Amino acid sequence: MPSRRRHRRKADVGAPAEPTPRLVQTSSDAQALARELLSEERERPVVVLSVPRDHESSHIDAERVAREVGELADVVVLASQDAAWGLSRRLPDGSQVYGGAGRVYPVGAAWTLAPHLAPLTRAYSAEDTETATRQLVSDALAVVGRERADVPPAPEHRTAWGTVAQLVAPSRALVSLDDGQMASVMAELTVAGVPIEGIVAVGQRVEGRHDPDSRLLDLRDSLVATPVAVASLARGDVVPVRVEDVADDEVRVLLHPTLARTVPRERVTSNPADSLRSLFSVGEVVAARVAWIEHGLPQLRLDDVDDDDPVVPAPSLLPWGPPWLTLPAPPVGWVEGRADDGVPGVGVAPGVGVAPGAVVEGEGEPEPERASVPERAARGAARTLSLTVDALRAALSRESDRLQASERERDEATQRARDLEARLAAADEELQAMRTRLRNQTQQLNKERDARTADRRSARGGRTEFVPDAVPAFLDVEEQLRFEVYVAWAERIPASDKAERPLPGEWRVGPRFLSSLDGIEGVSRDKVAAVVVEVLTGLAKDLPGRDLHRLRTKEAGNAPYVTREDGAVAWRAALQRETPSARRLHYWELPGGVIELSRVVAHDDTEP
Structure with a gap:
């Protein structure tokens, strides 16, 4: 097979021929196609379409797919059932294509182990033609885009300016170049995972590398750098973000396609009983507030956004471009508050092969002997x-x-x-x-x-709001601490759970704990008291945000744990997360389970 340059073909002299799909008719042709798909030397993605049984063509428009992606990928149609089953028998399970579906096979062999890398598009009838065709084109362009992500534009492609003339959702824009030619911008080849309306807008001026063979305009060199794109956001701004992942104790969102922000539970909800997975879904667009700016990049929170807060536009990906995300409109009417597959055979008809003169069920008596043999034979x-x-x-x-x-x-x-x-x-x-x-x-x-x-x-006169200027309830500092812990337990543990999580009758305050509490900054005594309650009641072991673990003598993972001569074991719990020099609580667990508070320290302090 002649060598081909990846993602483009050399144009013939004169007007280039429009790409057309290749037909595979026989099982032997399908076997050759299987070898081609499984070859690691293949340089272009292959789009394979199948034809449903008892149909002459696929419900997916193969000609249109070839026109849209033929300069970037090969398009093949399995034109018969023999071809479809011949290919299926030679491909790994889960990676076949038949019954009117279409699939995109990337270059390389990774898809043979992970079939989801070769996306499948189904079409059940002619009613699905438009949707399925667009989806298959989009999948093909996405595969090409992943392979081109680290490949710079070809140097022989000249720089061209133009104006966006039309958007063809979800992935294509038509650009009228200043020299009178028309070019296409493909969303999947520009920024993965963003529809075309989040990249360009009609009337927008754009600059890119123009490939006259494929008539594509590559805008990647014009993409705004991420720090520049988000530089206009200020503390307090409310901006759309897209949910990328949801875990038990954090939500990961995209402020920009290349800038993910992790929002911990404490910046999502103040209720420890809330389930983040029930509040957010992957792919959802939600509003977030800029909490602070760190190293030029915004940090976000999701718990301080009201419905009537003004929303600033999401960052643009290109100069003069539209926001890459917009918040969805509220839903209409939303008010708060076995049969055998084979053909059955035909049984022997009554009388077939029966000897002359014999009785046939339902046929009465034997033929009289007076009838001649020829007559009897003719009538039978x-x-x-x-x-x-x-x-x-x-x-x-x-x-x-x-x-x-x-x-x-x-x-x-x-x-x-x-x-x-x-x-x-x-x-x-x-x-x-x-x-x-x-x-x-x-x-x-x-x-x-x-x-x-x-x-x-x-x-209550501020007695539970333990700030430095508040009047203490006790003159003895340890008694004051024990009082604060008791109040925190009373407020933190619901009445129905107090019997199950009582405050232990004995717990100790170490000799250095009170001085470390007075000397530490950046964390309130209320927070310290609340975490002490979680440790004393065993609740901290069930909270991922506490990051509870035993202290080691060194940072190495195989270093021995820190213990005292009396057998006490050193533990460490997080008071804060996602903040500079996040504070930690160190304590000892004595033999028998008694807790002794040791120190409140900064993140990098690992001394017990």
């Missing part, structure tokens, strides 16, 4: 032929009924599949809406709870 043959024809007609009628029933079942199954997909899409939309409502209600309830707590503390 006629009767046999008539019965055989009747049996064949009955079998044909049964098969016709079965075929019609099978077609009805197929149509019903296709409709059920469409209905299920529609219901799934509606359920996903409703789930996101419910999560949005739940998140808003949770934030409102947390604010109301915090306000009530502040009111109660104010009513």
Whole structure:
């Protein structure tokens, strides 16, 4: 097979021919295609389309796919069932394509071990042609885009300016170049995972490298650097972000396609009972507030956003471009508050092969002996032929009924599949809406709870708001600490859980604990008291945010644990996370389980 340059072909002299799909008809041709797909020397992605049984063409528009991506990938159509099954038998499980579907096979062999790297698009009928064709084109361009991510534009492609004339959702824009030519911008080849309307807008001026062979305009050199794109965001701004991942104790969001921000639980909700997985879903676009700027990049929080807060536009990816993200509009009407596959054979008709003069069931008495042998033979043959024809007609009628029933079942199954997909899409939309409502209600309830707590503390004369200027309840500093811990336990542990998580009758304050508490800055005594309650009641072991672990003599993972001569074991719990010099609580667990508070330290202080 002649060598081909990756992702482009050399144009012939004169007008280049429009790319067309390659047809594979026979099992032997399919075997050759399988060798091509499995070869690690292949230089271009291959888009393979299949034809449904009893159809002459695929429900996916193969000609259009070839026009859209033929300069970047090979397009092949399995034009017969022999070809489809011949290819399927030679590909790894989970990576086949048949029954009217289409699949994109990247270069290399990684997809043979991870079939999801070769994306599959299904089409059940002609009604799916438009959607499935667009999806397959988008998948092909995404595969090409991943392979081109680290490949700079070819130096022979000249720089060209133009104006965006039209958007063809979800992945293409038409650009009128200043020299009168038309070029295309592909979203997947520009920024992965962002639709075209998040990259360019109609009327926008753009600059890129123009490939006259593929008529593509490469805008990657014009992309705004990430620090520059987010430089306009200031502390307090509310901006759209996209959820990338949700864990038990943190949410990972994209402020920019290349800038992920991790928001810990304490900047999402103040209620430890809230489930982050029930509040957020991957791919959802939500509003976040800029909490502070660190090294020129914003840090975010998700618990301090109200519905009526003004939202600043998300960063643009190109000069003069649109925001790459927009918040979705609220949902309409949203108010707060086995049959055998083979053809059955035809049985032997009555009378066939029966000796003359014998009784045939249902045929009465034997032929009289006075009839001549030729007469008897003629009448028997006629009767046999008539019965055989009747049996064949009955079998044909049964098969016709079965075929019609099978077609009805197929149509019903296709409709059920469409209905299920529609219901799934509606359920996903409703789930996101419910999560949005739940998140808003949770934030409102947390604010109301915090306000009530502040009111109660104010009513008690500030005795539980332990700030340096507050009047202590006890002159003895250890008694004051024990009082603060008791109040924190009373407020932190619900009434229904107090019997299960009582404050232990004995716990100790180490000789250096009170001095370390007075000398540390950046963390309130309320926070220290709350974490001490979690340690004393065993709650800290169940909270990932506490990062509870035993201290070691060195930072190495195999270093021995820190212990005392009396057998006490040193432990370390996080008071803060995601803040400079985050504070930690060190304590000893004595034989028998008694807790002795040791010190409050900065993150880098590992001394017990």
